[in-house]
Amino acid sequence: MKRFEYEIMFFEVKKTKDFEKMRRAxxxxxxxxxxxxxxxxxxxxxxxxLKRELAPNSASEAP
Structure with missing residues (x-):
């Protein structure tokens, strides 16, 4: 079975240049x-x- 980990990111966007920071991140x-x-x-x-697949037998996986 595939396993995933998840990430939540917040970006404060007040100016156009803030979108560039968001894109880079x-x-x-x-x-x-x-x-x-x-x-x-x-x-x-x-x-x-965001999500990414965990490698089989990854240390991040729960037993």
Whole structure:
């Protein structure tokens, strides 16, 4: 059975340059195997939900 781990990231976005910071952070996570599931806009920025598959017998897996 596949197993996944999840990450939640918040990005405060007030100016256009803040989107570049958000893109860089998401690209860095993507390079580590994370995939964005969704992004939700709020009053103060964006909350993103990410997941990545755990390798079989990963130390992060619960017994």
């Amino acid at each position: 998401l690209n860095d996570h993507g390079a580590d195997g994370w995939e964005v599931l969704s992004a939700e806009a709020g009053d103060y920025g964006y909350t993103t939900f």
